Amino acid sequence: MSSSEEEKLLKEAKKLAWEDRLSHKNWKVRNDANIDLASLFHSITDPNDPRIRQFGHYFKKTVADSNAAVQEKALDALIAYLHAADADAARFGKEVCDAVVAKCLTGRPKTVEKAQAVFLLWVELEAVDAFLDAMEKAIKNKVAKAVVPAIDVMFQALSEFGAKIVPPKRILRMLPELFDHQDQNVRASSKGLTLELCRWIGKENVKSILFEKMRDTMKKELEAEVVNVTGTAKPSRKIRSEQDKEPEQESISEVVGPGPAEESGSDAPQEIDEYELVDPVDILIPLEKSGFWKGVKATKWLERKEAVGELTKLASTKRISPGEFSEVCRTLKKLITDVNIAVAVEAIQAIGNLARGLRTNFSASSRFLLPVLLVSTI
Structure with missing residues (x-):
């Protein structure tokens, strides 16, 4: 196809419905559609804009595109969508997260990086269960290359949003099978995630729940590193609903100033009862x-x-x-x-x-x- 024919095809394709453009047999048409879709979402400033509601169901297919370049643009469009949307988008979280896990975690480094950004945005939109459900599937992938980014994004989610948003119990349940993984990169990432859990729920809770499920070699390695875990973990990122409250809270603090009790409370370590972290056993x-x-x-x-x-x-x-x-x-x-x-x-x-x-x-x-x-x- 000549450049003029291609230009004509892309121009004519813009007249098609979004669904037809995004599923077109020509990859350049699909690529162009995703670029335009991202631009559309970047132009939306109101999360209640009715246009946002039209597109959530498309992404489970677009992120699974067989063309790597198109897939990356689809992830760009999805990221723009998640930035523009509100918590209502969480209803698409499960199907989209599952599609990203299935098709994007073994792709090019940039693709994997964007996939991880997508997962964190779903957490921001309070689709935490959909995210963790997808992670449970991801860690069972037979290709270690897909498992490591899943563990790393759980680390990021916990580190950025904290244990109140990302429930440690779900992560604790996944870790034991990763400690015995054949791939050393998977084991190393699992170790890092375990140490991050120590910062949020305490060393003793982690030891009590996880150490008995580890091989002796892994246990010794972790015991040596757990000793060096210091400091109180604090979230660095807020979920969208909390971000919406920020202007009001800031204006109040400007008038009355921060209360001393509030300041001291924010520095206190989060106390989590070990009972809440373990699964109940039928006896x-x-x-x-x-x-x-x-x-x-x-x-x-x-x-x-x-x-x-x-x-x-x-x-x-x-x-x-x-x-x-x-x-x-x-x-x-x-x-x-x-x-x-x-x-x-x-x-x-x-x-x-x-x-x-x-x-x-x-x-x-x-x-x-x-x-x-x-x-x-x-």
Whole structure:
């Protein structure tokens, strides 16, 4: 095709509907359409502009373009769209994030960089769940080249937005399988993300939750570096809804000045309860399989003690899934007054573990257990 024919094609293509331009068989038409789309979004200053609502559904296809140059321009258009849009765009977050993970993380360095910028903008628009869901898929990619940018962008998201916006619990759940990855770059990025978690939720929380799931070599490497983690982490970037509040807050602070309590509070480290960081564990099913119900009715005290000991062990997990524990607690109530002191002590230990693991979900049971416990321990 001659240059004049090409120029004519591009000129005629501009008359087509956006959908036709973005899916045109000629890559230069698609490229030109994405450039124009980016320009359109750059010209929009009001997030309520009705034109923004028209384009969200296009991006899951445009970012998956088979032509690398067009794909990069599609990411430029998507970035411009996310800058122009408001939180309403979050409804497209899942499908677009999934498409970016599937098609953009193994591309050219500039493409990967723009893909990461896209993910951070989705976080800014409060589509955090869509972002982390996509990351869970990304880290399972068999190509290590795609896994490293996923870990790195989670590091960026946590570092920039903080643990209140990017839930550490989701990241903690992903890390164990990455520690054993065959690729050293994946392991190195995972180590960096773990150290960043230490800054946000505390070294002890990270050690308690993750270290038991690591190989000894990785554990030793991290232990040596965790010691050097210092300082209190603070977010450097705000979600869009908080950015909208900034002018009003700044005008108030200009009039009354910052309060001393507010200043000191911002410097305090964020305290996160380890209980909120771990996934609850169902202990009722394994308890049923352990022979607990038969054991607690045994005539021999040792069998009763061993049955309750199995419950004590299962209930020692950091967080227990809520469930129907009323019959378990009624049984423990009887065992508190067992004729054998060893059985009674084991029952009290099991109750303590259940209380710690269930917390508020144990309150109903605690009310009828407490009187017996008080009598037994006096």
